[in-house]
Amino acid sequence: MTNDEILAKLREKYPKVVVDTPELIDFTVVVKSEALTEVATFLHDECRLDYLADVTAVDRPERFEVVYHLYSVKNQTPGPFVLKVYLEDKGNPKVASVTPIWRGANFQEREVYDLMGIAFEGHPNLKRILLWEGFPGHPLRKDFENRTFTFKELEPTRPKPPDW
Amino acid sequence: MSEEQLVEEQLKRNIFLTTVDAVYNWGRKCSVWPMAFGLACCAIEMIAAAAARYDFSRFGMEIMRPSPRQADLMIVAGTITHKMAPQVLRLYHQMAEPKYVLAMGSCATAGGPFPSYAVLQGIDELLPVDVYVPGCPPRPEALIEGFMKLHDKLMKQSIKTVPWYQKEPAR
Numbered sequence: 001m002t003n004d005e006i007l008a009k010l011r012e013k014y015p016k017v018v019v020d021t022p023e024l025i026d027f028t029v030v031v032k033s034e035a036l037t038e039v040a041t042f043l044h045d046e047c048r049l050d051y052l053a054d055v056t057a058v059d060r061p062e063r064f065e066v067v068y069h070l071y072s073v074k075n076q077t078p079g080p081f082v083l084k085v086y087l088e089d090k091g092n093p094k095v096a097s098v099t100p101i102w103r104g105a106n107f108q109e110r111e112v113y114d115l116m117g118i119a120f121e122g123h124p125n126l127k128r129i130l131l132w133e134g135f136p137g138h139p140l141r142k143d144f145e146n147r148t149f150t151f152k153e154l155e156p157t158r159p160k161p162p163d164w
Numbered sequence: 165m166s167e168e169q170l171v172e173e174q175l176k177r178n179i180f181l182t183t184v185d186a187v188y189n190w191g192r193k194c195s196v197w198p199m200a201f202g203l204a205c206c207a208i209e210m211i212a213a214a215a216a217r218y219d220f221s222r223f224g225m226e227i228m229r230p231s232p233r234q235a236d237l238m239i240v241a242g243t244i245t246h247k248m249a250p251q252v253l254r255l256y257h258q259m260a261e262p263k264y265v266l267a268m269g270s271c272a273t274a275g276g277p278f279p280s281y282a283v284l285q286g287i288d289e290l291l292p293v294d295v296y297v298p299g300c301p302p303r304p305e306a307l308i309e310g311f312m313k314l315h316d317k318l319m320k321q322s323i324k325t326v327p328w329y330q331k332e333p334a335r
Binding site: 049083130131132139144147148149150151154158 | 275
């Protein structure tokens with residue numbers, strides 16, 4: 001099944017969910033964030049896109065975008081089927097987690113939560129994965145001041161050692 | 165030759181007069197046991213320095229102890245991230261005196277090519293470093309020169325003034 005066929009089937013099944021198909025390097029489909037779980041289940045079961053290669057996020061001036069790169073191992077699709085979700089609320093961005101559908105999303109979503117601050121509802125273990133829980137800020141956002149820290153500065157933010 | 169002269173000759177060949185400092189430092193210098201503490205790419209060069217071509221077993225250092233309790237020298241080889249930094253400090257505190265720290269590579273010296281939110285800019289924010297070996301990564305020969313500088317520093321220490329034998333606590 002080529003990417004166009006998948007898009008046609010998606011439009012047929014869920015008529016109002018596709019927001020946009022922008023002309024980017026890879027074949028991209030933008031869906032509404034509320035419909036993400038249904039679309040993901042559809043893509044996994046009906047269209048056999050069983051390999052989630054990547055989950056990342058983009059910080060644009062007016063919105064966040066969460067990007068999923070999907071491949072099909074059975075059908076050997078050449079390029080990724082890129083699924084995007086636009087999150088308009090920059091103050092409190094959250095989206096449903098696709099970990100129940102693709103297990104590989106577990107660590108990837110934790111990384112996006114750690115570095116961009118986007119919360120994934122339904123994730124089994126949403127903790128920071130590269131930095132620690134008290135670290136000030138989310139580094140890959142555009143409004144994070146990119147500077148070095150000294151050890152003394154970060155010392156109060158570290159988790160307290162257990163009180164033996 | 166008379167018996168006295170024979171004995172005198174044998175004595176000249178077999179008895180040395182030296183200082184306590186020289187023997188103490190010579191013993192310490194020829195058996196510095198490094199702690200295997202490779203964090204990143206500099207670890208590969210440290211391993212290369214330990215391997216056959218640039219052997220540091222010539223200096224008595226081939227026993228790279230994995231445990232800090234048994235090591236004398238901590239070679240901080242590689243980038244120290246902020247997440248790892250408290251553990252590095254913890255391992256340093258677990259080493260017994262006399263202990264030395266060698267900062268290998270530019271990441272351990274000054275953060276290296278990473279002026280980033282996640283990288284500690286040089287291990288000397290946390291630990292007292294004795295020798296810095298710059299390079300990215302430093303060649304095994306450069307690391308061995310670092311060891312030789314450490315040996316020079318070590319030989320200059322006198323048993324009367326070393327910090328671990330003083331009355332007050334060391335550092």
